[in-house]
Amino acid sequence: MSGNGIVIVGAGHGGSQLATSLRQEGFDGPITLVSDETDVPYHKPPLSKAFLKTPDMAPQLLRAESTYTDNAITLRFGARVSAIDLQARRLELDDGAPLPFDRLVLATGARARRLAIPGHDLTGIFTLRTADDARALRAAIPAAQSVAVIGGGFVGLEAAASLAGLGKQVTVIEAADRILGRVLAPAMSAYMAGLHQSLGVKLLTGTGVARLDGANGRVTHVTTTDGTHVAADMVIVGIGANPDIGLATQAGLACDNGIVVDGALRTSVPEIFAIGDCVAYAHWQTGSHLRLESVQNATDQARHAARVLAGKPEIAGYREVPWFWSDQGPAKLQMVGLAIGTTRQVISGTPANGAFSIYHFRDDRLQAIDSINRPADHMLGRRMLAANFHPDDALIAAGPAALKAAFAEFSKGQPEAR
Structure with missing residues (x-):
């Protein structure tokens, strides 16, 4: 390795998480975080809610700017990457100063249609x-x-x-x-x-x-x-949004509704990885080749890629339960799992009361849960899906307490889900 370290293109949820996770995993080489934005990495979900309604509100930072300097992470903000030079292993930037890398991670996200x-x-x-x-x-x-x-x-x-x-x-x-x-x-x-x-x-x-x-x-x-x-x-x-794959396609990386990666989040060029909204991968639960746009997916893929890049033993390919949320007025909508290919739904609670969940099944296998103002259902659902626990209709009908007790019984002696 030449000592140029790891360069991350994109400083959203995934890029920022990856930079800090690399240090947490023991990587001690150079890390450079490149972004065409000038803001220190920030939370995106509040932009459509509290940020719009509060005239003097600043973006909510993902982590303090000092976190990057304290961890010797070089920030190159306001820098637009124009091309990847694979032969020379360097990025061409619009400001004319090339940026060499040993390994590159594309966390370029998606752009609004x-x-x-x-x-x-x-x-x-x-x-x-x-x-x-x-x-x-x-x-x-x-x-x-x-x-x-x-x-x-x-x-x-x-x-x-x-x-x-x-x-x-x-x-x-x-x-x-x-x-x-x-x-x-x-x-x-x-x-x-x-x-x-x-x-x-x-x-x-x-x-x-x-x-x-x-x-x-x-x-x-x-x-x-x-x-x-x-x-x-x-x-x-x-x-909606389109994956930002311009750099990837220019460099000849395999793309199919996103940058195609394997279970280690490597692209078709071994020294280049990709994470987050720009990535298409084979999902373990659905068997589908898909692309997810979510904070959870970006940050979990960043943590997984950090372990791989730091040389940690790979337990398995990327395998995390996806979850999402959306706050709209008084409703907190939370979703876990993917309802792709499901064949039936079971409702728990009463929509008229403003608090209920919909359990999505493919035959007898639980695949997803959507909840309105029932956060306990959502949190339990994340654990159930990770553990491959599939309750029957009668158990769901018995209510949250019975479901929680049944899962606790199931979990005894089971390997702890990551």
């Missing part, structure tokens, strides 16, 4: 992915009266709830026949729809967007595919 329809370039149209995005959106909120959110996914709905709470007239336009339809069961989608309507949010589902209309260069309306005109002096585009 943009609209490609007439009017997409009008002023008053925002995405919400980075702190700079959130700052621009927050600065425009006081002058906005009517807000159109295009896309009924997590980020759009979180922003919709936040803005409705600030007294704005909010309309969510979703092309699918229900909000959150790609990630939630119909019963949970219906509950969340009712919740947003109770907050004053208008929902237009099964509705596409034809164009954005404006006056004097600023957006004033959204015209839907059925000809409806939705007043909007602010538009938030929340139509």
